[in-house]
Amino acid sequence: MIPSTTNTNTTTTISSPSSSSPSPSTTLSRYESQKRRDWNTFGQYLRNHRPPLSLPRCSGAHVLEFLRYLDQFGKTKVHTPLCPFFGCPNPPAPCPCPLRQAWGSLDALIGRLRAAFEENGGAPENNPFAARAVRMYLSEIRDSQSKARGISYEKKKRKRPPPAGAAVAAAALPPSSAS
Numbered sequence: 001m002i003p004s005t006t007n008t009n010t011t012t013t014i015s016s017p018s019s020s021s022p023s024p025s026t027t028l029s030r031y032e033s034q035k036r037r038d039w040n041t042f043g044q045y046l047r048n049h050r051p052p053l054s055l056p057r058c059s060g061a062h063v064l065e066f067l068r069y070l071d072q073f074g075k076t077k078v079h080t081p082l083c084p085f086f087g088c089p090n091p092p093a094p095c096p097c098p099l100r101q102a103w104g105s106l107d108a109l110i111g112r113l114r115a116a117f118e119e120n121g122g123a124p125e126n127n128p129f130a131a132r133a134v135r136m137y138l139s140e141i142r143d144s145q146s147k148a149r150g151i152s153y154e155k156k157k158r159k160r161p162p163p164a165g166a167a168v169a170a171a172a173l174p175p176s177s178a179s
Helices: 030-048 060-073 103-119 132-149 164-172
Strands: none
Touching: 030 060, 030 103, 060 103, 060 132, 103 132
16 A cells, blocks of 8 residues: 555554565575564464454464464473472483473564564554563563573673773782782
């Protein structure tokens, strides 16, 4: 739809997940290809939803439903609290605990879908992938998987180089003598 220049009403059109495809001669980066594939998968999920959902009616609750649906295809063993290997990063034997999507994979997926939503005409303030419920869910998944596997997901702190003046001043100090 091409808006006329004399029209004073504003219309926002969000492209359907399957309609956004660049020309065949364009080579996409790995990230862009994955983002498009994720966007198309989410669009297929919406079409198969009962009742079918349109993208503008999609909410954070629908995104959570999608993430839970994806769990069935996960490859990460997440031990239950009753499992003898709960909290053990390298269990010595197999166990019947479920396979789930890893937190890092879900976090990256949501990041790509957030970007794809806005690239396809969605307003940032209406982005269901940025909903508070989605952020809280990802946080809960991170914490529960961290406990279940005995691996912490703490953010690594960046080492900052010392200021240039501090290095010169440290070099000018006399070495301490230990007697």
